[in-house]
Amino acid sequence: MSIFEYNGSALVAMVGKNCFAIASDRRLGVQLQTIATDFQRISKIHDRLFFGLSGLATDAQTLYQRLVFRHKLYRLREERDMKPETFANLVSAILYEKRFGPYFCQPVIAGLGDEDKPFICTMDSIGAKELAKDFVVAGTAAESLYGACESMFKEDMEPEELFETVSQALLSSVDRDCLSGWGGHVYVVRGNWCHCNVFDLYILQHAYRSKGKNLEGKDGLSAAMCFQDSSLPNYKTFSLFAIR
Numbered sequence: 172m173s174i175f176e177y178n179g180s181a182l183v184a185m186v187g188k189n190c191f192a193i194a195s196d197r198r199l200g201v202q203l204q205t206i207a208t209d210f211q212r213i214s215k216i217h218d219r220l221f222f223g224l225s226g227l228a229t230d231a232q233t234l235y236q237r238l239v240f241r242h243k244l245y246r247l248r249e250e251r252d253m254k255p256e257t258f259a260n261l262v263s264a265i266l267y268e269k270r271f272g273p274y275f276c277q278p279v280i281a282g283l284g285d286e287d288k289p290f291i292c293t294m295d296s297i298g299a300k301e302l303a304k305d306f307v308v309a310g311t312a313a314e315s316l317y318g319a320c321e322s323m324f325k326e327d328m329e330p331e332e333l334f335e336t337v338s339q340a341l342l343s344s345v346d347r348d349c350l351s352g353w354g355g356h357v358y359v360v361r362g363n364w365c366h367c368n369v370f371d372l373y374i375l376q377h378a379y380r381s382k383g384k385n386l387e388g389k390d391g392l393s394a395a396m397c398f399q400d401s402s403l404p405n406y407k408t409f410s411l412f413a414i415r
Contacts (some may be wrong), residue, residue, distance in 0.1 A: 172192075172202060173278065174226075174227055174228045174275045174331060175225075175227065175275055175311075176311045176350060177201065177202060177227055178199055178200055178226075178227060178350075179194065179196075179198055179199075179200045179310075179311050179313065179350030179351045180195070180198075180212060180225035180226065180309070180312075180350075180351055181195060181196040181225070181308075181309035181310040181340060181341060181344060181345050181348065181351040181352075182194070182195045182212060182224075182225045182277075182279045182308065182309040182352070183195075183279070183306060183307070183308045183309075183316050183320065183322065183337060183344075184223070184280075184281040184291040184306060184307050184308075184312045185291070185293065185305070185306040185324065185333060185336065185337045185340075185341060186280050186291055186305060186306070187289070187328040187329065187330060187333035188194040188303065188327040188328060188329060189287040189288075189289070189330070189332045189361060189362065190197075190283075190284070190287075190289065190329075190330050190333060190359060190360060190361035190362075191281045191289040191290075191291060191333075191359075191360055192281075192330075192333045192334060192336075192337040192357060192359045192360075193213055193221050193222075193223060193279065193281040193337075193357075193358050194213075194337050194338065194341045194355055194356060194358070195212040195213050195223050195225075195341075195356050196212070196310075196312070196341065196345050196351040196352055196353060196354065196355055197209055197210055197352075197353045197354040197355060197356065197357065198210065198213075198226055198350075198351050198352050198353040199367075202350075203349065203350070205353070206355040210228070211226065211356065212219040212356070213233070213356050213358060214235055214239075214361050215358075216238070216239070216242055216252075216253065216258060216282075217252040217253075218225075218263075218360075218363075218365060219252070219282055219283040219360060220252070220253065220255055220258060220280075220281075220282035220283075221280075221281050221282065221347065221358055221360065222238070222258070222262070222278055222279060222281070222387075223233075223277075223278070223279045223281045223309075223386075224276045224277070224278055224279075225276065225277045225278075225279070225309040225310035225311075226274075226275045226276040226277050226296070226309075226310075226335045227275035228342070229274065229383065230274040230275045230276050231274075231276050233236075233274065234265070234266075234274045234276050237265060238258075238261070238262065238265070241260070241261060242406060247260075252290075254282070254285075255269075255280060255281070255283070255284050255286055256284065256290060258280060259280050259283065259290075259292050259294075259300060259376030262278050262280065262294065262298065263294055263298035263299075263300055264298065265292065265298070266278075266296060266297055266298035267297055267298035268384055269297075269306065270281065270297040270298075272375060273296040273297050275296055275311040276296060277293060277295060277296060277310070278294055278309075279291075279292075279293045279307055279309050280292050280293070281360075282315075282360075283360060283362070286360055287296035288354040289359070291303055291306070291307050292307060292399075293307040293309050299351075303318075303406065305324050305326075306320045306324055308320065309311075310348075310351060311348055311350040311351055312345055312347070312348035312351045313347055315343070315344035315347040315348060316340060316341070316344040318344075319339070319340035319341075319343045320340045320346050321337045323339060323340050324336065327392050330359045330366065333359060334357060334359050334366070334368070335384075336362065337357060337359075337368075338355065338357055338368075341357070342355070350375060354369070355369075363402035
């Protein structure tokens with residue numbers, strides 16, 4: 172097993188019409204043993220820029236701290252936030268300077284640039300960038316994420332449809348990867364607002380399938396935002412709207 176697969180992960184970023192979505196699973200494992208089901212892989216740099224780190228969890232936390240530190244220094248010096256392209260170059264440079272003893276991480280970066288133009292990219296552990304105009308994926312579920320996103324992606328999606336699409340892709344993919352899963356974090360950002368949704372797919376699937384419904388079918392995943400069942404005390408979902 173590769174060191175990149177040691178903890179398991181699934182990350183996807185997708186663009187819409189003047190918006191973007193970034194999503195990850197919630198499982199932290201040690202190979203096939205599950206350690207936690209509420210692990211946070213996606214971090215906020217500022218209101219219009221988010222990034223996720225797949226790979227070895229300890230390296231991801233170390234790299235996250237370095238990136239936050241460097242961004243704070245940038246804000247002190249420049250008195251403004253980093254553009255997504257600038258941040259991607261920073262991440263690439265930090266990874267490349269450690270190329271002989273790399274961080275075992277694959278970043279996924281998503282942000283809004285000038286005129287609310289979405290920017291997404293991913294890179295390998297030594298900082299080789301891969302830019303895309305539709306979606307990028309990373310983690311142990313990358314192969315199934317590629318297939319799901321290829322079949323579901325449409326251009327110029329509105330935030331609601333983008334949320335549905337990226338969540339469906341994540342759900343379909345982690346079902347086919349034993350090293351990731353246990354729900355998801357989904358962030359949808361457009362202009363001056365950010366929508367964060369956290370849902371537990373395992374409990375949601377069990378509840379819906381016990382009622383004869385299929386989340387991968389016509390029932391859709393938008394139910395994750397409103398589904399409530401008193402027989403499932405551990406189920407939790409919340410939405411957060413932040414207005415700049």
